[in-house]
Amino acid sequence: MPTIVPYTYEKKEEKPLFFTSLVKGMKILVATEKPFAKKAVGGIREILTEAGYEVALLEKYTDRPQLLDAVSDADAVIIRSDKITAEVMAAAPNLKIVVRAGAGYDNVDIAEAKRRGIVVMNTPGQNSNAVAELALCMMIYMSRNQFTPGTGSEIQGKTLAIHAYGNVGRLVGRKGHAMGMKVIAYDPFISDAQVFAADGVEKVDSVEELYSRADFLSLHIPATPQTVKSIGYDLLKSMPKGATLVNTARKEVIDEEGLVRALTEREDLKYITDIAPDAAAELSEKFGKRFFATPKKMGAETAEANINAGLAAARQIVDYFVNGNTKFQVNK
Ligand code: 3PG
Secondary structure (H helix, E strand, O other), X not given: OOOOOOOOOOOOOOOOOOOHHHHOOOEEEEEEOOOOOHHHHHHHHHHHHHOOOEEEEEEOOOOHHHHHHHHHHOOEEEEOOOOEOHHHHHOOOOOOEEEEOOOOOOOEOXXXXXXXXXXXXXXXXXXXXXXXXXXXXXXXXXXOHHHOOOOOOOOOOOEEEEEOOOHHHHHHHHHHHHOOOEEEEEOOOOOOHHHHHOOOOEEOOOHHHHHHOOXXXXXXXXXXXXXXXXXXXXXXXXXXOOOEEEEOOOHHHEOHHHHHHHHHHOOOOEEEEOOOOOOHHHHHHHHHHHEEEOOOOOOOOOHHHXXXXXXXXXXXXXXXXXXXXXXXXXXX
């Protein structure tokens, strides 16, 4: 099983500082409604203060004005799922870079950032293992009747179908394979079957085939204009008897009306998610033990994931300001 490579950088002495005149007194804000583990915050602070920056921390904020106030003198911001909208950017005249400590950046208005010359980065892969572990855990939780008395079933021998084979999907595939599952995957952006075969995974050529063969369907697609509400009735109703849809990605990719219809017509289908749907109350009431949503998104909520992603974010900021490195920029 591969380990995540920590993000490192070297100060290139021969090059002048990218933002030489700005480094002194530069302020980096860590704005996390859902805070990082203490150790991660300590590490972020150490990296940034060592580089000469001032660090400000805004955790567990409850309303927008707190964020708008905190960004007003920030040169850089580290966030998690915190929403960085046009309004936030307008309130941050010094802002040069936003780093989303995590994978999905649908919470940042990247077009507006580009328009304003603000660099947006993510930290791909750094929290993936935590999310992958949760996905497997969710499959077992549903197979064992949400840990209530009664006969459950095993995941070994079942078909695990992975929708999108990025950092998380790949780790889920490898772990599922190690647990004796038959793993299949579909990713419209990966044509080389070897990528899948190397992990003991069968490449499937259509999303329809993927769902029609899935005892467990693990979702790993990002929320984009193309994917929003793309998982609905037709795909869900095609799933085999007793199948479970596992969502550790984004709630927006589910067409909730279609989901309710599929769960109503098919009394054997199950849905477990790490991102509470808008229709959570209705789903709980109608489908009981066939539905479960975590109270707050917890896929990346491990000390390890916080440390990997948080420290990578801090290092990427220093690397950008010192060397101009834009390797992980998502709004080029
Ligand atoms: C991600 O996109 O990296 C995950 O959804 C984790 O999000 P979080 O940092 O809000 O827990």
